Amino acid sequence: MSSAPIPTVTLNDGIKIPKIGYGLGTSNKGKDCRPYIQSALxxxxxxLDCAYMYGNSNYLGDVLAEWKGKREDLFVLQKCGKDDGSADEKDPRKVLVQLLKDIKLDYVDLYLLHSPLLFDDINKAWAIMEELKTEGLAKSIGVSNFREQDLLKLKETWKVVPSVNQIELHPYNAHAPNVVRLLDLCKENDITIQAYSPIAPLFRSPGGPVNEVVATIARDKGVEDSQVLLAWAAQRTNGVVVTTSTNRERQQIQLEAITKVSPLSQEEVDQISEAGKGRYFRWFQKDVWGEVKQ
Incomplete structure (x- = not known):
């Protein structure tokens, strides 16, 4: 186990979230991921970052049933919504009740609407989320994959400001005008960014202008390229990063990007950001964001 403590970010409702989490999506989606959850712990x-859409929360429940640690030492995130979901699968309350049974817990630390396109009325869905927070079934509530226009729509009726917005974020999309506007809006409303797929330039869009800059910084610091990109994402937004590796060694390396690697200088952050402007790339949620930068 890593002996270095994981730094936290304080959300707008006072809840503290670790700056790095292990996600059950991507390569874990729909699969028996018990060995990888166990190795992450x-x-x-x-x-631990989970979702109804991932279809594997029951495996998390199995692991936690055998886990010897304290519940208060864990931070469990769940997301509501499913592609082509039924009415019940679009109801945040009904979904959370099922998820709590699956993971064998009484509450989640953070509960998100997974995508604005998964709900017929995001404002009605958010009102239910607010009820769940009041009732203590979710300590904090937020959104995922919400664009500027979605947050502005939600703002018309929200009583509780979302604590987070979890989005795909890396140097190849952070410069897109719609993402820049979104990041500004989140900052204005004290909404923390959770970055998923932060190391996409290495594996999903290799050979681009970011790679050389990152490799140079990594060599100078004596660290790995992925650690530089994880640090960049966390520092670029003062937020949180999520990783999904099923390889134990890589889980360790990625965790240490936040717990052990010295922070990037502002100059290094800016160098990576500037290099990222040389390419636009997005892998996830293209139905939400479109195929090209806007």
Missing amino acids: ETGYTY
Whole structure:
């Protein structure tokens, strides 16, 4: 287990979230991921990022049933919504009740609307989310994959400001005008950014202008390229990063990007951001964001 403590970010409702989490999506989606959850916990991860859409929360429940740690030392995130979901699968309350049974817990630390396109009326869905927070079934509530226009629509009726917005974020999309506007809006409303797929330039869009800059910084610091990109995402937004590796060694390396690697200088952050402007790339949620930058 990593001996270095994981730094936290304080959300706008006072809840503290670890700056890095282990996600059950991507390569874990729909699969028996018990060995990878177990290795993540043993490595030192305390924040587990799950979703109804991933179809594997029952495996998390199996692991937690055998886990010897304290519930208060874990941070469990769940997301509501499913592609082509039924009315019940679009109801945040009904979904959370089922998810809590699956993971064998009484509450989640953070509960998100997974995508604005998964709900017939995001404002009605958010009102239910607010009720769940009041009732303590979710300590904090937020959104995922919400664009500027979605947050502005939600703002018309929200009583509780979302604590987070979890989005795909890396140097190849952070410069897109719609993402820049979104990041500004989140900052204005004290909404923390959770970055998923932060190392996409290495594996999903290799050979681009970011790679050389990142490799140079990594060599100078004596760290790995992925650690530089994880640090960049966390520092670019003062937020949180989520990783999904099923390899125990890589789980350790990625965790240490936040717990052990010295922070990037502002100059290094800016160098990576500037290099990212040389390419636009997005892998996830293209139905939400479109195929090209806007």
